[in-house]
Amino acid sequence: MHNFEALFDYVQRLSGKTLSADDKHIITAHFKPKKIRKRQYFLQEGDVCKYTGFIVKGAAKTFTVDEKGHEHILKLSIEDWWLADFESFYTLTPSRFNIEALEDMEILQITHALVEEFIKPIPAFSAMQNVLSQNNTIAAQKRMQSSISQTGEERFQELINHYPHFIQRFPQNLIASYLGLTPETLSRIRKNSSK
Amino acid sequence: MHNFEALFDYVQRLSGKTLSADDKHIITAHFKPKKIRKRQYFLQEGDVCKYTGFIVKGAAKTFTVDEKGHEHILKLSIEDWWLADFESFYTLTPSRFNIEALEDMEILQITHALVEEFIKPIPAFSAMQNVLSQNNTIAAQKRMQSSISQTGEERFQELINHYPHFIQRFPQNLIASYLGLTPETLSRIRKNSSK
DNA sequence: AAAATAGATTGATCTTTGTCAAGCCTATTT
DNA sequence: AAATAGGCTTGACAAAGATCAATCTATTTT
DSSP, X not given: XXXXXXXXXXXXXXXXXXXXXXXXXXXXXXXXXXXXXXXOEEEOTTSBOOEEEEEEEOOEEEEEEOTTSOEEEEEXXXXXXXXXXXXXXXXXXXXXXXXXXXXXXXXXXXXXXHIIIIITTSHHHHHHHHHHHHHHHHHHHHHHHHHHHOOHHHHHHHHHHHOHHHHHHSOHHHHHHHTTOOHXXXXXXXXXXXX | OOOOHHHHHHHHHHHSOOOOHHHHHHHHHHOEEEXXXXXXXXXXXXXXXXXXXXXXXXXXXXXXXXXXXXXXXXXXEOTTSEXXXXXXXXXXXBXXXXXXXXXXXXXXXXXXXXXXXXXXXXXXXXXXXXXXXXHHHHXXXXXXXXXXXXXXXXXXXXXXXXXXXXXXHSOHHHHHHHTTOOHHHHHHHHHHXXX
């Protein structure tokens, strides 16, 4: 049995509102449980991101591959996050990103059209979307500011302080890429900062 | 007479909906016209950003100052944009940013509480907010990707291609800071890329 | 158990970008 | 007209980070 409870809890927690039994039925009827195994792709560059998925379990990376074949990780996503390239999802245009499972995953997925028609009318859900949108705006601003005004070392320190569970959960080469550094550089930063 | 027409047009264009005469009255009653002269501050670090302002005319920079006294420009804002540090505006906590007029400005400003009470209930307005939030999510994602995966030169080329009017309107040292570069580095990039 | 794979580290070297100082040009301001 | 301030460029040098290659270890896979 798939765990819709995680999604219900999440919506109620963020929105500060309660989901009625009816609301829950609507959600259960339209979100489809899906399993993604480690190394499987949720989205491939060039495809349209038709679904967004609420992550019940597992983790994924969103990344591009440049001309030299190097990966650049834009996002690392874990439980209670939404998995999607939102540009492609909203505009239904081909994505420039890949999304790949880093662990076996369980998600609850849905299309944009179904969200608009059936899910958004649920008051708790649209309230959650507003909160989420504010949180995203704030987080994006913070990350951008780090990026233009701090060194790699300072960005790494900030990550340790604010998201310590990320450091434990993901290998260092992925963290490096997320910070816009090479694995070698992050290794050296850690070596020097431990002095 | 202050130009509310710019705001009406903007809301209708983004939302795809029409504002009734009543809607327009509500807007005119709650947004306050304000003039800000070149070099004046709209927001100072440490203060709470109580207002957001729709820019009818003029331009501003949002920036931090680091320990060495160097400015880092997070945002350059012009007509038809909203002026605010949204983190501070939403959460009513002290801002880490300064916002300063780069030209004489005319804005229409309003508090968060008034937006929630009187403005959000206007259907065209809340539809506009949804579109705006999607656009912001997409723009933030694009900028972040540039930042982690491209060199200064590539980021500058992208800015020329996507926002050529920015290059014409603002001095090169501000553009450099926005790109996370020093003025000297941008000067050299331009010199080399013209070959 | 052996082989293959993924990840971390280190050294040597190269590239990109920052820092500091000086000079120049242009548009104000006085 | 002189003075000033803002902005752009250049040079010499320093620092941050990337690249390439090699090695080591731990974990999977077979």
